[in-house]
Amino acid sequence: MTKQELFFRTLLVFGVVFAAWKTVGWYWSGSQKMSRSVILNQVPSVVQRLLNREPKKPPTxxxxxxxxxxxxxxxxxxxxxPTTQSTRTTTRAAVAPTKKAxxxxxxxxxxxxxxxxxxxxxxxxxxxxxxxxxxxxxxxxxxxxxxxxxxxxxxxxxxxxxxxxxxxxxxxxxxxxxxxxxxxxxxxxxxxxxxxxxxxxxxxxxxxxxxxxxxxxxxxxxxxxxxxxxxxxxxxxxxxxxxxxxxxxxxxxxxxxxxxxxxxxxxxxxxxxxxxxxxxxxxxxxxxxxxxxxxxxxxDGNKNWRSMCGSLAAAKSKPDSRRSWKERGCIMLESKNWRYDDSDxxxxxxxxxxxxxxxxxxxxxxxxxxxxxxxxxxxxxxxxxxxxxxxxxxxxxxxxxxxxxxxxxxxxxxxxxx
Structure with a gap:
């Protein structure tokens, strides 16, 4: 290999490396060139966008x-x-929403x-x-x-x-x-x-x-x-x-x-x-x-309602006005035959x-x-x-x-x- 060939091959390698570095390190925005970190810091948060507009009916x-x-x-x-903190999280937190009453x-x-x-x-x-x-x-x-x-x-x-x-x-x-x-x-x-x-x-x-x-x-x-x-x-x-x-x-x-x-x-x-x-x-x-x-x-299906109510004989012997709220609730539930689902x-x-x-x-x-x-x-x-x-x-x-x-x-x- 001659010195001239070695020079051109070296120049080609440096060109490829430089192009790759430019592609990874920079984003293009219109006719201006901005670093990725700058762009991420300028992304508005969801909260900011919501606060900057009046509530309206969302589109279908x-x-x-x-x-x-x-x-x-x-x-x-x-x-x-969960992995490392995402871009979404950091950009939302980094941008303070505009104050609005x-x-x-x-x-x-x-x-x-x-x-x-x-x-x-x-x-x-x-x-x-x-x-x-x-x-x-x-x-x-x-x-x-x-x-x-x-x-x-x-x-x-x-x-x-x-x-x-x-x-x-x-x-x-x-x-x-x-x-x-x-x-x-x-x-x-x-x-x-x-x-x-x-x-x-x-x-x-x-x-x-x-x-x-x-x-x-x-x-x-x-x-x-x-x-x-x-x-x-x-x-x-x-x-x-x-x-x-x-x-x-x-x-x-x-x-x-x-x-x-x-x-x-x-x-x-x-x-x-x-x-x-x-x-x-x-x-x-x-x-x-x-x-x-x-x-x-x-x-609430995590509770044993029959056990919580116990015997209702004493509660039933009282007039309504003298029953506690718990007694009233238990009597009402029993009257529904302990039905736990009232959906219709x-x-x-x-x-x-x-x-x-x-x-x-x-x-x-x-x-x-x-x-x-x-x-x-x-x-x-x-x-x-x-x-x-x-x-x-x-x-x-x-x-x-x-x-x-x-x-x-x-x-x-x-x-x-x-």
């Missing part, structure tokens, strides 16, 4: 056409174990087609998968928002800064999940459901003409467990944006000094108290409490009482799955988040079987169930 989206039995056939496979209530407004759920992160217990899938499939034209702790804190910091210190003090993980549900309903409107709520019918038209609603626990269960005449449940609620009832709930949580027990500080106790006070004041803007059979037709044609959802948020139920939790990867065509995502999920899907499938049709629009991405 293509139904996933999935049933609980077909979930394992979905082409787009989700990661089942909570909306004023419009008396003619109705519940928008938005479904909210809350969890600590996008890695959700697989026990919830059939319920989430069922609710999305029955309501295909609804937009889905998952509120992770990081998203919740960003929203509170921006639109409800007076609540931020209280939110950070909550020591019970359920307190954070409870509090954010009232806030997103007040700010954006929509319907909130716990992840262990099974949808059996579409939300509309049954709930379409309401500007707000609250779920109600089975009367017998409330009587027996809590000694109350009735109890408001927060496992299923709906609202138009800015409804004053949910503003009162937020204010009551701010006033509540007790923390560490979600049932009393953020859950059914505080919600029932606010409902009693709100209805007694006869506000011009009412809030509707549903009959238990609409969303909570079941008794008016039932829209069924609260299944999985209790997976409690440490005592940790043994029955299934491995987590990535909900954003599983259902990403239904999520409110930035273009970078959509691209990240597309790439992950292609890598996991090993080929182009994820069937991504258009890399420029989140709405046109498809998910196969073949």
């Amino acid at each position: 989206q293509q139904a996933l056409n999935l049933s609980p039995t077909s979930l394992k056939l979905v082409t787009l496979t989700a990661r089942t174990t 909570a909306p004023a209530f419009n008396s003619s407004a109705r519940i928008p087609r938005i479904l909210h759920q809350a969890f600590a992160s996008e890695m959700v217990y697989e026990n919830y998968l059939p319920y989430i899938n069922g609710c999305m499939s029955l309501n295909p034209d609804w937009t889905y928002y998952l509120w992770r702790d990081s998203d919740a804190e960003a929203l509170i910091s921006s639109a409800y800064p007076e609540f931020l210190a209280k939110y950070k003090k909550y020591s019970d993980v359920l307190e954070r999940a409870d509090s954010i549900r009232y806030i997103v309903l007040h700010h954006f409107g929509g319907i909130y459901l716990d992840m262990d709520v099974q949808c059996v019918r579409p939300f509309f038209p049954a709930l379409e003409n309401l500007n707000s609603f609250l779920d109600q626990e089975r009367i017998e269960q409330t009587n027996i467990l809590w000694g109350w005449p009735f109890g408001v449940m927060n496992s299923g609620m709906g609202s138009a944006p800015g409804h004053p009832f949910f503003r009162e709930v937020i204010d009551e949580m701010l006033r509540e000094s007790r923390i560490g027990n979600a049932f009393t500080s953020t859950g059914p106790t505080i919600l029932t108290q606010v409902y009693k006070r709100y209805t007694a004041a006869k506000h011009a803007v009412p809030v509707t409490m549903l009959e238990p059979k609409v969303m909570s037709p079941l008794m 044609n008016s039932t829209i959802c069924v609260h299944r009482f999985l209790h997976l948020g409690y440490g005592s139920f940790a043994a029955v939790r299934k491995k987590p799955f990535n909900i954003t990867a599983r259902f990403w065509p239904r999520f409110e995502l930035s273009n970078e988040e959509v691209n990240d999920l597309r790439v992950n899907a292609e890598v996991m499938q090993g080929d182009a079987s994820a069937k991504v049709h258009n890399a420029n629009s989140m709405k046109s991405f498809g998910m196969s169930n073949e």
Whole structure:
């Protein structure tokens, strides 16, 4: 080999290396060249985009056409174990949302087609998968928002800064999940459901003409467990944006000094108290409490109700006015022949009482799955988040079987169930 040939071969190698370095290290944006790190830092968060627009009816989206039995056939496979922190998480946390005041209530407004759920992160217990899938499939034209702790804190910091210190003090993980549900309903409107709520019918038209609603626990269960005449449940609620009832709930949580027990500080106790006070004041803007059979037709199957009630002979010998609430609930349940399911044609959802948020139920939790990867065509995502999920899907499938049709629009991405 001559010196001239050696020189040209060396020059060719350096050219190839330089071209590869330029391709990996830089992205092109129009006529400007930006580093990947700069681009990732400029991606807006979901919360920022939501706060910068007025609540509106989401556009109709293509139904996933999935049933609980077909979930394992979905082409787009989700990661089942957390890896390093994803681009989606870091970019959401890195960009502070624009501050915007909570909306004023419009008396003619109705519940928008938005479904909210809350969890600590996008890695959700697989026990919830059939319920989430069922609710999305029955309501295909609804937009889905998952509120992770990081998203919740960003929203509170921006639109409800007076609540931020209280939110950070909550020591019970359920307190954070409870509090954010009232806030997103007040700010954006929509319907909130716990992840262990099974949808059996579409939300509309049954709930379409309401500007707000609250779920109600089975009367017998409330009587027996809590000694109350009735109890408001927060496992299923709906609202138009800015409804004053949910503003009162937020204010009551701010006033509540007790923390560490979600049932009393953020859950059914505080919600029932606010409902009693709100209805007694006869506000011009009412809030509707549903009959238990609409969303909570079941008794909690984790409890032995017959054992808890015991013999009812003594209770039956008393006049109604002298019976305790527990005795009344037990007699009512016995009169139904200990029927634990009151669902009928008016039932829209069924609260299944999985209790997976409690440490005592940790043994029955299934491995987590990535909900954003599983259902990403239904999520409110930035273009970078959509691209990240597309790439992950292609890598996991090993080929182009994820069937991504258009890399420029989140709405046109498809998910196969073949």
